[in-house]
Amino acid sequence: MIVANKNEKGFAVTWVLGFAILILTIGLIFFEVGRVFVERGKLVAAADSAASAGATAIDEGRLLEGDGKIALGEEAVERCNQSLERSANSSDQAKSILDIDQSGCQVTDDGELVVAQASGTVEFGVIFSFLGIEKKELVVRASAKPSCSDDTSVEGGC
Amino acid sequence: MAAEWTGAVAFLLIPTFILIVSLLQYPSRKSITQVASAEAARAYVQVLDSEQADTSARAAAADAIAAELGRDAEDILNQMNTGGKIKFEVIERTNGYCPGSEITIRITMPAPVSVNPFSRGGEIFTISSISSTSTERIDDYAEIVGDDCGE
Secondary structure (H helix, E strand, C coil), X not given: CCXXXXXXXXXXXXHHHHHHHHHHHHHHHHHHHHHHHHHHHHHHXXXXXXXXXXXCCECHHHHHCCCCCXXXXXXXXHHHHHHHHHHHHCCCCCCCCECHHHCEEEECXXXXXXXXXXXXXXXXXXXXXXXXXXXXXXXXXXEECCCCCCCCCCCCCC | CHHHHHHHHHHHHHHHHHHHHHHCHHHHHHHHHHHHHHHHHHHHHHCCEXXXXXXXXXXXXXXXXXXXXXXXXXXXXXXXXXXXXXXXXXEEEECECCCCCEEEEEEEEEEEEEECCCCCCCEEEEEEEEEEEEEEECCCCCCCECCCECC
């Protein structure tokens, strides 16, 4: 015959411990999700900054002697890539996420737009690994085009 | 029984709750420093006046931080200007305030180890800091006011 044990000592600690572990697990899930957004933010900032840097390289020859259009020169891609590399080497910027081999810049055929692509992979911690999700690949693109300042008046250029 | 409940809540549940709330501060603080440094760098290169660049960048960073934390921008700006917990630094100017010069700005904020979860931005104590930098380039054809070029 089984007699029920009515001693409830330790029940509160067990209950609260279980609840604490639940809070910890939920908190870590939110932390990991938040980390993805932080890392994506770093990529966005890197791509945005790179595209802006690339857009400063105007093709002066075309502007002054060609068809007079404001378009991007060959240096645009170089400046854009330099900016991406700087971000990838700075721990305050995107060193933790930016994969320089998978990232890069290009100028559209009409020379009006520079497009920067920043890529990286977020490795998840133990909570997500337990659920079978080990990493999240992120790809961010930003584009920029050169513009005239208020004082510039190039016919048909802006 | 009551003492057991009280002890369990006091020594297990509340510390766990504070730990998690503190942990969750990291992504948001990092995000704030990123946004603020990007806004500051952009304001710095767009104002095109070497004397106003620093002021303009500080104001842009303070606005960005204040909007995220729900605090007064003036208070944030004061902290930056008086060497408080929130720091603003121009860490690199490749060729002074000139066309084509690259400007890097770092924003540093305290990383709360423990926070008061019932007060926005209410830090109980901090031992570390979180910082982000952003770099922007002054337009090659910018007409700049002031003579800070090459310094």
